[in-house]
Amino acid sequence: MLGLTLKSLLARKWRSAMTALAVVFGIALVAGTYVLTDTTNQAFDEIFVKSNEKIDVTITGRERVDQPDGSVPAFPERYLGEVRAVDGVSDAAGSVFTPGSILNDKGKSTGAPFAPQFISSVLPVRLEALDYVEGRPPRKPNEAALDEAAAERGGLRVGDTIRLVGTGAARPYRLVGLTRLGSASFGGSSISQVILPVAQRITGKRGEFDQISVAGRDSISPEELKRRIAAVLPESLLVETGTENAERQASDVRDGLSFLTIALFAFGAISLFVGSFVIFNVFSITVAQRTREFGMLRTLGASRRQILRNVLVEGLVIGLVASVFGVLVGIGLAEGLSALLSGFGIDLPGNSLVVVPRTVIVSFLIGVGVTLVSSMIPAVRATRVPPIAALSEDVLQAGSTRLWIRGLVSFVLGVAGVALIAWVLVGNIEGGAGAARIGAGAVCLVVSIAIFSPRLIQPLVRVIGWPIARFGGLTGKLARENSLRTPARTAVTSAALMIGIALVAFVTIFASGLNSSVTDVIAQNVRGQIILQGPGGFVEIPPEAVRDAETVQGVEAASGVRYTQARVPRAGGTAVASVDPRSVDRVLEIDLVEGTQADLRALAPGRAVIGQKLADEARLGLGDRFRPLTKTGRRPELEVTAIMASGNLDFLGEVVVSETQMDRDFGVKADFFGFVRVKPGQDVEKVKDRISRTLDRPYPTVEVLNQDELEQRQREQINAILALIYVLLALAVVVSLVGIVVTLILSIYERTRELGMLRAVGMSRRQVKRMIRFEAVITAVLGASAGLVLGIVFAFLMGIPLEGEGFVLSYPIPTLVAILVLSALAGVLASVYPARKAARLDVLEAISYE
Amino acid sequence: MESALPSTESSDPSGSPVVSARGLERIYGEGEASVRALDGVDVDFDHGLFTSIMGPSGSGKSTLMHILAGLDRPTAGTVQIDGVEITDLDDADLTQLRRDKLGFVFQFFNLLPVLTAEENVVLPLTIARRKPDQEWVDQLMETVGLADRKTHRPAELSGGQQQRVAIARALVTRPSVLFADEPTGNLDSESSHQVLQLLRSAVDEFGQTVIMVTHEPDAAAHGDRLIALRDGRLVHDAPPVSADAVIELLKTLG
Numbered sequence A: 001m002l003g004l005t006l007k008s009l010l011a012r013k014w015r016s017a018m019t020a021l022a023v024v025f026g027i028a029l030v031a032g033t034y035v036l037t038d039t040t041n042q043a044f045d046e047i048f049v050k051s052n053e054k055i056d057v058t059i060t061g062r063e064r065v066d067q068p069d070g071s072v073p074a075f076p077e078r079y080l081g082e083v084r085a086v087d088g089v090s091d092a093a094g095s096v097f098t099p100g101s102i103l104n105d106k107g108k109s110t111g112a113p114f115a116p117q118f119i120s121s122v123l124p125v126r127l128e129a130l131d132y133v134e135g136r137p138p139r140k141p142n143e144a145a146l147d148e149a150a151a152e153r154g155g156l157r158v159g160d161t162i163r164l165v166g167t168g169a170a171r172p173y174r175l176v177g178l179t180r181l182g183s184a185s186f187g188g189s190s191i192s193q194v195i196l197p198v199a200q201r202i203t204g205k206r207g208e209f210d211q212i213s214v215a216g217r218d219s220i221s222p223e224e225l226k227r228r229i230a231a232v233l234p235e236s237l238l239v240e241t242g243t244e245n246a247e248r249q250a251s252d253v254r255d256g257l258s259f260l261t262i263a264l265f266a267f268g269a270i271s272l273f274v275g276s277f278v279i280f281n282v283f284s285i286t287v288a289q290r291t292r293e294f295g296m297l298r299t300l301g302a303s304r305r306q307i308l309r310n311v312l313v314e315g316l317v318i319g320l321v322a323s324v325f326g327v328l329v330g331i332g333l334a335e336g337l338s339a340l341l342s343g344f345g346i347d348l349p350g351n352s353l354v355v356v357p358r359t360v361i362v363s364f365l366i367g368v369g370v371t372l373v374s375s376m377i378p379a380v381r382a383t384r385v386p387p388i389a390a391l392s393e394d395v396l397q398a399g400s401t402r403l404w405i406r407g408l409v410s411f412v413l414g415v416a417g418v419a420l421i422a423w424v425l426v427g428n429i430e431g432g433a434g435a436a437r438i439g440a441g442a443v444c445l446v447v448s449i450a451i452f453s454p455r456l457i458q459p460l461v462r463v464i465g466w467p468i469a470r471f472g473g474l475t476g477k478l479a480r481e482n483s484l485r486t487p488a489r490t491a492v493t494s495a496a497l498m499i500g501i502a503l504v505a506f507v508t509i510f511a512s513g514l515n516s517s518v519t520d521v522i523a524q525n526v527r528g529q530i531i532l533q534g535p536g537g538f539v540e541i542p543p544e545a546v547r548d549a550e551t552v553q554g555v556e557a558a559s560g561v562r563y564t565q566a567r568v569p570r571a572g573g574t575a576v577a578s579v580d581p582r583s584v585d586r587v588l589e590i591d592l593v594e595g596t597q598a599d600l601r602a603l604a605p606g607r608a609v610i611g612q613k614l615a616d617e618a619r620l621g622l623g624d625r626f627r628p629l630t631k632t633g634r635r636p637e638l639e640v641t642a643i644m645a646s647g648n649l650d651f652l653g654e655v656v657v658s659e660t661q662m663d664r665d666f667g668v669k670a671d672f673f674g675f676v677r678v679k680p681g682q683d684v685e686k687v688k689d690r691i692s693r694t695l696d697r698p699y700p701t702v703e704v705l706n707q708d709e710l711e712q713r714q715r716e717q718i719n720a721i722l723a724l725i726y727v728l729l730a731l732a733v734v735v736s737l738v739g740i741v742v743t744l745i746l747s748i749y750e751r752t753r754e755l756g757m758l759r760a761v762g763m764s765r766r767q768v769k770r771m772i773r774f775e776a777v778i779t780a781v782l783g784a785s786a787g788l789v790l791g792i793v794f795a796f797l798m799g800i801p802l803e804g805e806g807f808v809l810s811y812p813i814p815t816l817v818a819i820l821v822l823s824a825l826a827g828v829l830a831s832v833y834p835a836r837k838a839a840r841l842d843v844l845e846a847i848s849y850e
Numbered sequence B: 001m002e003s004a005l006p007s008t009e010s011s012d013p014s015g016s017p018v019v020s021a022r023g024l025e026r027i028y029g030e031g032e033a034s035v036r037a038l039d040g041v042d043v044d045f046d047h048g049l050f051t052s053i054m055g056p057s058g059s060g061k062s063t064l065m066h067i068l069a070g071l072d073r074p075t076a077g078t079v080q081i082d083g084v085e086i087t088d089l090d091d092a093d094l095t096q097l098r099r100d101k102l103g104f105v106f107q108f109f110n111l112l113p114v115l116t117a118e119e120n121v122v123l124p125l126t127i128a129r130r131k132p133d134q135e136w137v138d139q140l141m142e143t144v145g146l147a148d149r150k151t152h153r154p155a156e157l158s159g160g161q162q163q164r165v166a167i168a169r170a171l172v173t174r175p176s177v178l179f180a181d182e183p184t185g186n187l188d189s190e191s192s193h194q195v196l197q198l199l200r201s202a203v204d205e206f207g208q209t210v211i212m213v214t215h216e217p218d219a220a221a222h223g224d225r226l227i228a229l230r231d232g233r234l235v236h237d238a239p240p241v242s243a244d245a246v247i248e249l250l251k252t253l254g
Ligand SMILES: Nc1ncnc2c1ncn2[C@@H]1O[C@H](COP(=O)(O)OP(=O)(O)OP(=O)(O)O)[C@@H](O)[C@H]1O
Pocket: B028, B029, B035, B036, B037, B055, B056, B057, B058, B059, B060, B061, B062, B063, B064
């Protein structure tokens, strides 16, 4: 029987290959994600292990409050003396390692826009991890070194001048050495080294270290040394062995990347889910078409189990073949994904691709599992074919499940789906757990719809097919009737497309909502016509730049805004912003619920304006005092002097303090935005040009934008992410198109005799093609419209809880219509091959076909 | 496999009938719309005989054969094959029965297009995981006149050749009884003749028991016995005479 199964698979090569293709994409995405993250993680492991190779113990600031950028506070230099005095320490040195910008002499960045760049201090040779491949370490204040890869990217050589920017103006340095960290790759990021005092000055950390690195005497173990050092240092410092430190950093990176991993896996799962619909359909149709064959096998003595096995083995083989290709494509895809991500500015490090057994095993389990599960119901149906089916003259539809069972299953799944989603929305479940539940809920809902939809197909196809039947002549009418012949088939085929389109519609609506919300927030809150921001709006800018901008002719006021996270009692992690009280009311429009603009101007250390949401949550009113825990471990006492409206996408966080307090207690020394108000009567563009010219030389990284440009930038970022999601969703849509192709091919095969008859009575090849094309369009438009409706409903539901955050949904009607039209065109595309196949049928052969 | 290869020798040539039906009734549907397809049929089929079943369309021929072969259950009555009551067997036992004792030939040739002629012939053995007796298979291919077409696929064979492959397939397990439902219904007269000749020689040479439903008087003339049905009742049971006599008989049945 196994031989028979394989033979019949081979005889239907083309169909089997298409079926396999339905899951190849999903498996490839899973395998590719594994390969990509393994490669990246291995690269980071190597970086951290190599960095700490010569170091026995590290001392760093302890993280008090989670910061979005993962930064930890620097600490005073004086602890170095205490560390050196510990018995067993042979060498100890402090260092600085801080994000900054590395530019060439012309002020152009040497890296990709979002690639992190670091400024660090040189360590004594005994502790230094970087090898010098050319030149030597910097020794004088005007010297710097750069990693080899960055130098290559920027076309820089020893002797050239580079410029470094931290929290102050850019300064030139002579490139005296090129470095490398063993064989490790940094991806798109780069490191420039300068001598310690320079590094401290550039990064605004005078008298501070980010880390103390310690080498111990040979006689003492790192653990023992760590214990002794920890004993003399305060709680605020984290003492680790070099190995622990490397492991922690590696696992932090892993956590940081896990968002990306989960997102990629999610797209793999979507693609597999769609693929499972296709497989289910192909197997259902095949089983129906082979009814007589199964009946005959039964009369020859085949048992039910043998029939079941026959179908499942086909599933198994297809799953295996799909897995083999999935893994191979996935490995290729890892390169592609990496290129795709770097196209969007995410440059991950990595040398050669890492393929571990787990990647292959999991891919195979998924590939075979999905195929087997999807073919299970058709296989069970095949076993219900009675032997007598062998004798019947027409092909029986293999017993389909009873209506009330369908109704019940569909209903239960639908309720479960809604309940899961409602649970997340009502229960406010955040993060991965919430996303997983929403996903499970969506799966339940979609399956529920797919199970029940054969009932809905009749009226829907009548409506969607109306114009085609009305204006498409006989072929149009036939096409519509053909789509109605096997409602279950049409339903599953279009449901596969529905999933992809629903997600496309959902993210499109969401992104459009985000775009208009951002625009609204900027328009409502920013009075300054000119905005200063760091590269891509991801990096801070030197406060001096804002101060310099204020001196430009035609400027009325310039004011910086800084951000951080602090922990507020009874409310937890809270976004905190700072403003400059002198000019805040001129550059920002803050909507106060209680208190007056005068309170804003009177903002000083010890005072805070808080958001309505925080006021409710932490039960704070005017005049109340609270003590937030800052990232530097301080707890400044703040008195609430005004309350502002919440829901501005956290543009000003939930706590606003004065710049002085931000600097002193919250440890944030650089601005994120600078807002500039132009004097009345002045031409904004002219003033903007003057600011650009003034800032260009000292602060080359600062972007000077007007409001439109800022909105444009924000939109570009959202759209870049949207484009990335579209690319990944395209895989799912392609899979569902494959589904349309296979289903058409199968139904043409089934209707060979009928098509022959139509040709015999005079239907032309072109008419046959047209009929098939119309069928595809009906299926595609059916799936797309259902998807659009579903996507809109989902977006609407998801938007409800976000309303409080200042998120407003907007429906991009033209885009949604475009999606519908594109789907119809995709249907036409999917029908090309089947239509040609149908048109090519030999009339004589078709009618004598048995 | 606990049961030995069933061979025609193993069943008793003289004693009890191979297939024995008593009081068969089959009613389709319920109430007003119900159809009484079989209405009290008692019939025995002896070993090594070629029986034709005839009757007007709708008289219940197919229904009778389906019930005799365990493909359908009677509303009332019993069927025994080789002395075993089959009307209350479950699916697994029926499957075993088909493997051991029954062979089928259909009007539509029902070959698997992906297998060669010889592979189609041994398919019942493959399904039952039995080793084919190569000598027997060769002999069968010889008998059906397709020794030189063993490796052809069904698509490369004529309708008559395909039907002969189907007969060889039905014989390969040496079943106690071979059922054929209008085996020549789809064939021209020349091919029909070959197929009937083949069934005849299976009876004569291998002692095969054959029960065949047919519409064609010529076909019935090849048999040892002719039974006729009308409105679900047995109305004629005698050795066949000439084809012309059969035509006369059919006329009286209407
Ligand atoms: N599945 C069924 N449901 C309802 N009635 C049926 C069914 N199968 C057969 N019948 C009816 O039972 C009667 C006997 O049918 P059967 O198929 O046995 O006739 P037949 O003698 O084989 O006819 P033919 O020579 O046309 O093949 C007919 O009246 C037929 O309409």
